[in-house]
Amino acid sequence: MALNSVGRDIPETFAGKKLIPYSDPWSLQPHAERSTRAIRRITHNGSKLVGGLRDAIIASGLKDGMTISTHHSLRNGDQLLNDLVREIDALGIRDIKIASSSVHIVHAELIPFIRKGVISGFECGVNGLIGELVSKGELDCPIIVRSHGGRARALITGEVPVDVAFLAAPYCDEYGNFNGYYGPSACGSLGYAQVDAQHAHKVVAVTDNLVPFPAVPVGIPQSVVDFVCQVPRLGDPKKIVSSTTKITTDPIGLQIAKYAALVMESSGYIKDGFSFQTGTGGISLAVAENVRAIMRAGKIKGAFGCGGITGNFVDMLEEGLFEALFDVQCFDLKAVESIGRNQKHVEMTAGTYANPFNCGSVVNRLDCAILSATEIDVNFNVNVNTESTGYLLHNTGGHCDVAAGAKVSIVVCPSIRGRLPMIRDEVTTITTPGETVGVIVTERGIAVNDNLPELKAELIRRRAPVKDIRQLRDEIYAVTGVPRPIEFEDKVVGLIEYRDGSIIDVVRQVCP
Amino acid sequence: MADYKLRRSLLYVPGNMPSMLQNVPLFQCDAVQIDLEDAVPLAEKDAARILVRRFLDTYKERNKEVLVRINGLDTKWALDDLKAVLPGLPDGIRLPKADSPDVVERLDTLLTEYEEELGLEVGFFKILPSIETAMGVINAVFTARASTRLIGLAFGAEDYTATMEINRTKTGEELFNARMNVLWAAKAAGIQALDSIFADVNDMDALRTETELIKKLGFTGKSLVNPRQIDVVHEVFAPKQAEVDYALQVMDAIKRAREMGTGVISLKGKMIDRPVVVRAARVLSTARAHGMVDVVINEEDINGAE
Numbered sequence: 105m106a107l108n109s110v111g112r113d114i115p116e117t118f119a120g121k122k123l124i125p126y127s128d129p130w131s132l133q134p135h136a137e138r139s140t141r142a143i144r145r146i147t148h149n150g151s152k153l154v155g156g157l158r159d160a161i162i163a164s165g166l167k168d169g170m171t172i173s174t175h176h177s178l179r180n181g182d183q184l185l186n187d188l189v190r191e192i193d194a195l196g197i198r199d200i201k202i203a204s205s206s207v208h209i210v211h212a213e214l215i216p217f218i219r220k221g222v223i224s225g226f227e228c229g230v231n232g233l234i235g236e237l238v239s240k241g242e243l244d245c246p247i248i249v250r251s252h253g254g255r256a257r258a259l260i261t262g263e264v265p266v267d268v269a270f271l272a273a274p275y276c277d278e279y280g281n282f283n284g285y286y287g288p289s290a291c292g293s294l295g296y297a298q299v300d301a302q303h304a305h306k307v308v309a310v311t312d313n314l315v316p317f318p319a320v321p322v323g324i325p326q327s328v329v330d331f332v333c334q335v336p337r338l339g340d341p342k343k344i345v346s347s348t349t350k351i352t353t354d355p356i357g358l359q360i361a362k363y364a365a366l367v368m369e370s371s372g373y374i375k376d377g378f379s380f381q382t383g384t385g386g387i388s389l390a391v392a393e394n395v396r397a398i399m400r401a402g403k404i405k406g407a408f409g410c411g412g413i414t415g416n417f418v419d420m421l422e423e424g425l426f427e428a429l430f431d432v433q434c435f436d437l438k439a440v441e442s443i444g445r446n447q448k449h450v451e452m453t454a455g456t457y458a459n460p461f462n463c464g465s466v467v468n469r470l471d472c473a474i475l476s477a478t479e480i481d482v483n484f485n486v487n488v489n490t491e492s493t494g495y496l497l498h499n500t501g502g503h504c505d506v507a508a509g510a511k512v513s514i515v516v517c518p519s520i521r522g523r524l525p526m527i528r529d530e531v532t533t534i535t536t537p538g539e540t541v542g543v544i545v546t547e548r549g550i551a552v553n554d555n556l557p558e559l560k561a562e563l564i565r566r567r568a569p570v571k572d573i574r575q576l577r578d579e580i581y582a583v584t585g586v587p588r589p590i591e592f593e594d595k596v597v598g599l600i601e602y603r604d605g606s607i608i609d610v611v612r613q614v615c616p
Numbered sequence: 617m618a619d620y621k622l623r624r625s626l627l628y629v630p631g632n633m634p635s636m637l638q639n640v641p642l643f644q645c646d647a648v649q650i651d652l653e654d655a656v657p658l659a660e661k662d663a664a665r666i667l668v669r670r671f672l673d674t675y676k677e678r679n680k681e682v683l684v685r686i687n688g689l690d691t692k693w694a695l696d697d698l699k700a701v702l703p704g705l706p707d708g709i710r711l712p713k714a715d716s717p718d719v720v721e722r723l724d725t726l727l728t729e730y731e732e733e734l735g736l737e738v739g740f741f742k743i744l745p746s747i748e749t750a751m752g753v754i755n756a757v758f759t760a761r762a763s764t765r766l767i768g769l770a771f772g773a774e775d776y777t778a779t780m781e782i783n784r785t786k787t788g789e790e791l792f793n794a795r796m797n798v799l800w801a802a803k804a805a806g807i808q809a810l811d812s813i814f815a816d817v818n819d820m821d822a823l824r825t826e827t828e829l830i831k832k833l834g835f836t837g838k839s840l841v842n843p844r845q846i847d848v849v850h851e852v853f854a855p856k857q858a859e860v861d862y863a864l865q866v867m868d869a870i871k872r873a874r875e876m877g878t879g880v881i882s883l884k885g886k887m888i889d890r891p892v893v894v895r896a897a898r899v900l901s902t903a904r905a906h907g908m909v910d911v912v913i914n915e916e917d918i919n920g921a922e
Contacts, residue, residue: 355843356639362847520638547642567907582674583638 139262160333181343205296229499253458253505269304280329285444287313292434352386365394458505467509484538672704714745717762748772768808
């Protein structure tokens with residue numbers, strides 16, 4: 105055990121890997137070459153179609169102990185990972201690691217296969233029941249949670265070697281060119297799959313929409329695709345674009361959004377060349393709406409909007425408020441439709457988006473970003489992985505990447521959820537270190553990190569409700585009381601990897 | 617004497633909803649009206665009373681005026697309401713169905729009794745009567761003078777239209793006479809006139825239009841049913857920069873006058889005396905709430921040092 109710089113006990117090894125305790129966001133340097141894979145030579149000019157999913161698994165040479173991946177752009181509508189694991193089981197293959205870009209609630213169907221030994225670990229974060237059962241000790245399956253940028257890093261450096269990537273291909277031809285823009289399972293950007301396509305040892309394009317050659321525009325090219333297989337359907341279109349796309353009407357949410365917009369306005373970054381990232385969810389959209397009004401009023405032409413893209417961002421692009429959108433995943437149909445026709449709406453790989461180990465990712469160019477939290481501590485550390493139950497329920501997404509990159513990262517969070525205080529002495533799990541978090545915005549007030557003194561002074565000048573974060577905590581505790589700490593066993597069931605590969609926290613089994 | 621306290625927005629909060637009460641300190645309205653009357657179902661009257669009292673006890677750092685709307689004095693709940701909430705020290709009581717001056721006088725007497733019992737100065741608790749029936753409108757001029765505790769008259773258009781057996785429209789022609797009567801009564805008595813709620817919380821454009829209208833008529837604020845309405849009402853009541861500049865000049869002029877030992881002075885050919893100063897003070901306190909000026913106006917600025 106070693107204590108990392110944010111005070112968490114990190115074991116020396118986990119699931120057979122030696123661990124580096126987190127020290128700070130910037131200093132860890134890569135000592136690696138880009139990962140290599142065998143160069144293949146396909147000389148035939150015919151079809152790469154191998155039949156169905158089972159044929160593709162056989163053709164790929166998947167064996168016991170190997171690692172597979174999928175992309176999560178179909179989100180909760182994804183059927184591919186579930187079907188894939190069922191076929192892997194049917195072929196008698198065991199001890200498979202999953203290194204998908206994310207695992208969603210819909211993938212709770214995998215649980216019997218974890219119990220059966222078909223799946224023996226996750227090289228990626230998980231959303232929903234799998235993490236809960238692992239936290240309770242009811243499933244024995246190590247989980248290594250990575251951020252979007254961190255996952256790209258791990259594939260590119262070869263820390264996580266993906267043996268076979270099975271990539272959902274919504275619009276695909278028989279020679280393996282595909283994109284995500286069209287078809288019944290259209291999901292827009294394939295930003296995460298791009299990394300797998302370049303680095304997995306074998307690449308299978310899985311489609312429910314085979315179109316005559318060539319499938320253009322080419323998102324992922326034939327030159328990196330080994331096989332193409334057909335399935336009746338990749339997923340449920342209704343759930344592919346299921347994120348909240350309505351602006352909140354909750355007065356508390358609107359108040360938070362108003363304060364967040366005030367923070368951005370006070371930062372001085374909303375001017376020509378402004379860049380911005382926000383997520384989905386009612387509050388984030390309300391913030392975007394406020395920013396839009398400020399930009400309109402000031403006749404401001406921003407540089408770019410970034411991240412997961414919503415219709416709201418598309419409207420801002422089309423209105424001329426941004427020069428471009430950098431899109432790693434589309435959150436709604438309007439975004440999907442836009443990326444297929446507008447050259448200023450640019451598909452961005454997860455590596456370009458957020459990998460810390462390259463010559464500069466897009467998050468580095470962000471002025472302001474809106475982030476969420478399940479808990480925040482008085483040192484500005486943010487948890488998005490576990491909830492106050494201690495269960496691992498959420499993946500990191502781009503949280504720590506964006507916080508590190510953006511000049512002003514703004515965490516928006518109601519001060520109380522249910523009866524629980526959201527600002528506390530300690531968070532259950534540290535996802536994102538406080539030194540990369542600029543401002544915490546709740547309906548009860550705004551806490552500004554000491555590393556942004558000018559912003560703090562400007563907010564006070566504008567009579568914003570700026571409060572010391574400890575004062576904010578005390579006000580919330582006065583309403584909720586101080587929660588009793590959760591009791592954990594010593595057993596580590598999951599890792600929270602920081603974007604650079606060091607370990608910022610671990611998830612321990614919760615006492616029954 | 618018209619006070620210049622800001623009452624642009626008086627937000628109703630149901631007294632039986634803990635989740636909403638806990639957010640009272642957070643909203644930027646000028647006043648809240650915690651409701652024990654229409655918002656609370658009969659079965660929850662007792663529980664709401666206890667809850668409101670508990671809330672008042674914990675809400676120590678008051679950042680807005682706190683009124684409690686009790687049940688009408690003609691109901692069986694009113695006395696229990698007062699008994700429960702007054703020790704929690706609300707700033708005042710919103711009195712429904714203030715159809716005549718005697719209703720206000722009765723409450724005045726009750727409040728005095730509680731003040732004596734609680735060891736408070738007589739007049740601590742204020743009253744905001746609701747003028748919400750035809751009779752109430754007719755008697756408004758007397759009601760407005762029924763007690764020195766009155767901070768204003770509040771017009772209640774929903775109940776008023778019901779007693780008139782008419783429908784309330786978004787344009788509000790049917791309310792003109794009643795509104796004017798309430799306004800005259802309030803202004804003649806030197807208290808504020810506060811307008812009715814606007815019920816459609818999704819129609820911000822119509823809320824804005826109505827608020828612009830009532831501001832033009834002379835109302836200084838409005839009751840609200842949803843926190844989302846606060847911003848619109850404040851935007852309408854925000855003073856124009858020219859008004860603010862003029863008010864600052866007025867305050868400056870009256871200060872100079874007092875230094876010269878007089879209470880009247882000419883500014884650009886216009887006489888500046890106490891009523892002009894009171895109006896300027898109101899403009900500046902509104903402007904301050906909107907972040908337009910930093911000056912704090914106190915009694916001495918208005919009345920001069922004794």
